[in-house]
Amino acid sequence: MKEAGLNGTKGKIITSTYLNFTDAKSLEKIKTFENIDMKIFMTDEQQIGFHTKAYIFEYDDFYKIFIGSSNITQSAMKSNVEWNVEVVLKRDDDFVKEVLEKYEALWDQSSKVDESFIQTYRALLNELKNKFDHHHLSIAENHKYVVPNAMQRRAVDNLDRLRKFGETKGLVIAATGTGKTYMSAFDVRNVKPKRLLFVVHREEVLRKAKETFETILINQPGSFGYLTGTKKDFNADYLFANIHTLSKHYLKFQPRDFDYIIYDEAHHVTSPIFQDVINYFDPEFTLGMTATPERSDGQNVFDLFDQNVALEVRLHEALEEELIIPFHYFGVTDIGSVDLSDIDVDDIAEVTKRLKVNERVDFIIENLEFYSHDNEKRKCVGFCVSRDHAAYMAEEFNKRGYTTAALDGNDSSLKRSEHINRLEDDHDPLSIIFTVDIFNEGIDIPSINTVLMLRPTNSPIVFIQQLGRGLRKHPDKEFLTVLDFIGNHNKTFLIALALRGNRYYDKDSLKVAIATDFANIPGNTHIQLDKISQERILAQIDAENFYSMKYLKQEYFEFKHLNNGKTPLYLMDYMKYDGSPDPIKFIEKEKTYLNFVAKVEKDEQLKLLLYHDKFERVLKDLSSMLPLKRVYEFIILRYLMNHQEISMEKAREEILKVVDDVATDSIYHAFEYLNHAFFDRVQRSNKEKLCELHEDTLIRTETFRTLLETSSEFNRYIEDVLDYGIFRYSHYFDRTDYGIPHFKLYEQYKMVDAAHLSNYRKIHSSFRGQGLLVNGNDYFLFVDLHKEATIKDSINYNDKFIDRQTFQWETPNSTKQSSERGENIIFNNKHDIRLHLFVRKYKEIEKNKSEPYIYIGKGDVVDYSGEQPIQVMLRLEHEVPSQLYVEFTEKV
Template sequence: MIDKRLITNNNTGNLLKEIAQSIQECERFYFSVAFINFSGLQLLLDPLKQANKRGIKGKIITSTYLNFTDTKSLEKINIFENIDLKVFVTDEREIGFHTKAYIFEYKDFYKIIIGSSNITQSALKSNVEWNVEIISKHNDEFVKQVLKEYDSIWEQSTVADVEFIKRYEELLESIEHIVTTKQQFVAEKGSYIVPNNMQRRAIENLERLRSFGENKALVIAATGTGKTYMSAFDVKKVKPKRLLFLVHREEILRKAKETYEALLPNENLTFGLLTGTNKDTVADYLFANINTMSKSYLAFDPTTFDYIVYDEAHHATSPSYQKVMDHFKPSFTLGMTATPERADNENVFDLFDNNVGLEVRLHEALEEELVIPFHYFGVTDIDSIDLSDVDIDDVAEITKRLKLNERIDFIIENMEFYGHDSEKRKCIGFCASREHATYMAEEFNKRGYYSIALDGNDSSEKRNTFISRLEDDNDPLTVIFTVDIFNEGVDIPSINTVLMLRPTNSPIVFIQQLGRGLRKHPLKNFLTVLDFIGNHSKTFLIALALNGNRYYDKESIKVAISTGFANIPGNTHVQLDEISQERILAQIDQENFYSMKYLKEEYFEFKKMNSGRAPLYLMDYIKFDGSPDPVKFIENAKTYLGFVAKVEKDDQLKLLLFNEGFEGVLKELSSMLPLKRVYEFVILRYLLTHHEISLERAQHEIQKEIEYVDDDSVLHAFQCLNQDFYDSVQINNRPKLCMHEKHILKRSDLFQRLITENEQMRKFIEDVIHYGIFRYRKEFQNKYYGVPFLKLYEQYKMVDTAILSNFRKIHSSFRGQGLLANGSEFFLFIDLHKEEDIKDSIKYNDKFIDQKYFHWETQNNTKQSSDRGKDIIFNQERGINLHLFVRKYKNIEKSKTEPFIYIGKGNTVDYEGEQPIQVTIELEQEIPARLYTEFTEKV
């Protein structure tokens, strides 16, 4: 009997996973692939190492076809004593070599995978590839034929010994000398350069904002994602007569000018610099250093420039920028930043009228291929280092324990084993302290690895010198050890290795350090990250950082770990060794992410990132990729400010909150977070500066945020703000923000008083409104989802569906479980795992059949002959929309009720029985593999 299946690369699995598992389970293996490059081989190093330990023998054939196989891969394979390596030399025969076969021999059968994948990171992880797996007995004719053909190719191939590899390397070097790149050709053809997906989305959003009369906007995107090109594409579209491009650091200035010149080559424009040494003030497009401009801005008329770009816009709150911003009056102002930090209590969002053209953080950047993928290897640290009883913030004690010669050898051993992309290693090592960095550099130098330690006390000239040397392929410097610099704002494009040598105590710092090596560079295809994981109490933070989702629960993190973080897109690879995995999973089980203890730790760790200042505003949490979710703090204390007052023991804040009207308004606004419909907050944003708003004006304002809004939904938002659908308890306990009369919405007296008579209170109210809108943009973009206003795979509570379906009765009736209805819209709220401790409850058999079909049981009193039963059974014929909302567990954390996830509409295709009726529902949209795994995987 022969078993067959198709292996493709998707969110639940890929060829890499299958090969890695098979190497570790088989008795022998035989590969024949046309190409092997190091980007793919590195992902198989650990399985091959384990096979070597177990004495599993293997044979590998590759080829010189198209000279795509690299010598680094051949040399690395030869370190394994259990593997025989041969190369099929094609140039001698003038024939192609296209085999892609992976053969695994077991005691009673063979597993043979034949298809389209070579050993490259893309082929193993992300390309559209078809590989067929066939399992058959030893005596099967197909198996005999495959093995016979393999033996034939093996006999025709050449042993990849040192001499062969040397000759092959010489051949590759001679080919590289012949090939020349003509970058100047591209520069002359600006029309050939097209925007990537991120840049296109940003330009569309900027154009929409301008069409509604806005003249300022901010774009937030990770370093290396192409913000400068994005701005140039937008400028090309707008065609300003005069442009000013302002930067904080002069080294960026010339690169920006070159980018614009490349993209706008035939526009009859002049490009100039304004620096300490260049004064091209009459240029059409002027690229200026803020230092110089802040001293000479008065020489320019305020209307000189039609379009101004502020690069690194988080600096724009400083006095030098403020003088310039106040002086010039352009038609449009664009800010660009990777980290929208608040400086001196000033908010960078306010400077750009809280208009955000786009926000792209690490995971989106990976998904859009704006940065290179990373290969992360979490390696359990040596036993000699015990951090289990040390405070993670006790830097002196951690430094002392990390300074072991034995650890240096262990780090180097792993660095050599996993290797790196490109010829020269260009490495940043992140250390616990200056003392630790100095120690690491000294010890690496002793072992022949030329290294240097740099920190914040070193001059910028010294830093720039050593960065240039590290980037120089001919310079012997290979490692810079650092502690308090390079986390962000430093651009070293060719970095190919990152060493994490300190305990992770912040997802923000982890992501910043990871990001140092992700900028695209011609000489690298991936970044190697080695994280030496100790037994300290916060190891699980690594999983939070890698998971890349600010809104997490225990179950989703555990599933991510068990699936090798399959939710991370593209060719990025995350591998935690067995000990680290077990340690992290144990810590997650023990931790309560909603306990006051955990929330305080999370808050104070973020406070350190906030330069030690209490983060008083929700918008502070927008600054960093990896910031905690402040809605958790709100859930703990009803308002964010109430949480801060409690943990900071701040009497002034407590006094402010003693004003019942103010606290009530904060509670009312905070209870709506996170927004699932932006209409109400957009209306409130307008009412911050206007006494009233009409339906027509509200529609106009809402369309600044989304592409369309229907009239009835705007009216429903007015009614919601007027508290038309509150029950008597809510009306008695919640302050009224607005009054609705004849399609005009006005500020309530309380709202009017708070935002006009007390500046401090106004700022905090504005903050909640701006944060709600900003977070909504991030999660929903500008799409109109119709009525009901539901986005696939978003999280919802039951009461959300009342608002989102324009339900015009008391909204608090939308609670409980099972089926809730608004006219022809039926909302099915389903728990996959029922509460075991509820006595006498019906155990409904609700489950996924597969990614397309769901088995659901109606409430136990529903008969087929009833109207409700017919509506469910014949939903399509009767015009009923069945919306499915699913959650794995009602509670994961103590006292924390999980939201449901909307998996879309479905239609009944089969049914049987009654009281309850057992229904098979076909989903209109097949559930994504990643989400299906999360719902069905048991951890």
């Protein structure tokens, strides 16, 4: 509406009071647009309902009319099942004339929306709301209807499976606000322990945790109590304890007093205050829950829970499963007088100085008022670059009539709680808290409906953490409004990495995401960058080489900075934050992650470690398999780190701890692979064999055993690669058994993966390049859409998507229709041939950097023509997701 007004376009809107569905705040907002006339159809006065949804757009020589079921709401426009039809007709068409006549007739019957009407209507809505709320409170809650969401069900199932395999520990990683406490209560209800200990780092969350458990365990026997500075219910069956108090009194209990112990915010358990408690108690099961499994004090939170990650749910999955609320993100180009182009954004003092501009404060307020917020009261957190910046923003906003405050990590818990309570209070004028130190866990305000990003984004991790502060579900909000003031610093494009949400990315996919307003974001989330920000980010992406050593070093050192300045020596360090860089790129650059770290850190000790030839070769071999597309080999090797041999039966048992099912032939194929059965002569001479296959048993080689016993550091780094491979596989592939071939739809694959994942029993290195490869009845079609990465217009139009479920493909030039291979292709269904389609847009995404293929699934030939080559039309088994289809077909 604003852009239409700037272009001189006017409009008319008719809404109604039907079912009191329209809200007063929306009417008030539309009234602010001078180019929009608005009337309201009073259903009580007309004695008829008004259920019309029609959108009419007038052009110079035609009309475009949409008629259907969509209201102007985020869910109707984005995620509901709605039916709408688009009609495009010339101006003099009879249908157009009839529609316009009906519209004008309704316009004449409708009333003007003025301030008096809005106030009366708002009062009516509030009265109805108060009646509803009162009625709702009078109904006793029926606890049997409190049921787990999708994430909670998966976590409880996976924890149950771990226990069946004899495991005594589990870790759940899930974004803030996704319901981890409820999940743990559902698991406790499932296990039914006699005594439970729930341990937290911050006392503020204890009360809510206890209430949650009392809700879920309503019919179970047992008393509930606290162990805090002020309350000590030592004999309670379900004890909720603050770690600071527990650490002083844990010796009052016996080590096996508790059957089940839960550590909330489990990333803290590596700290000394937790260690005495953890080492003292010996429960039947221990559960850790965290949003960020960060390492501290040189210890790994994954190790403390025996690497048993029952579930990992990050931001995009949480949005997809509606565990958190959607957000409306607006990227607004910052004012021209704030110039950050010539400074390092890590220079906090200089950035603060340049952001403290009165004109910028006015600009922020102007946008804050324009984009508004959900619900009546604004409850906003503004993220600043420093304490000085936060204090300045609060002072300037207060001068302009707002009630705001500044908070940072140095403020007392009491002060933080006081301000949070005020912000959450609908009747308190405090509407904005400006804050810094975003890692401070004290800032957790469920009812936040607005986030201001007032500092330059120099890390996807920080961006996601700031965003996450407002995504917790709350009855008073349907969505979070996010205003990001985008400056001209040289790392603006990192916003695109954070919003896209994929660990792997390339220039083209990022550019398409920006051009389509990040259409891949699930649910009702809306992202919009203004034109200047879009162009600025696109230009930076074009200029950047994401695989250059310069860029990789910047990524690495930014991550190290967020790691409290500690060198991230392990791949598992990169699993702790949503938005972490992908360490696979570091591996691809220097063959192993350790080599990369040794090089960029100029670490002579690490270099010395890598002089051990066998150790470096093993590290290279294992690293070359990352990221895993099949997890069996790493699970087997992980077991062999502590055992001399592994049988088929034992391998199955270990594999089933990670996946739901596995074929016997695939286990044996993994044994053969580890025995180097499918390597060519050059590979065998360059690779270190870790296992020997004797009948149905895989035995650890002397080399492997000696290597592990030579140095605890060798042991630790090999274990890290294996753990990372398994953990990352679990995150991307979950527990699903993909069968044979082991392909997941829309996952990335190299050609050699097809041999590995289809249990091909010949030399795998023959699977190179592009084209057609065959293993029995499985035909693998590897297709490049653009034949030259540098010339974007040179598309091979013979290999292309016709629509989201149809693909046109040309066979190799030598293929005749009458040949056995030709007949197998064109009559694939009849001959029981499975055609698997793999597609990539470009062969190279950067200079000398090949792009992987994406598995599109199986397809059947429905039409064919021509000879040498044969042109076939494939009907795909699955319709390609719209965003992926756009990526393949869109040029930016």
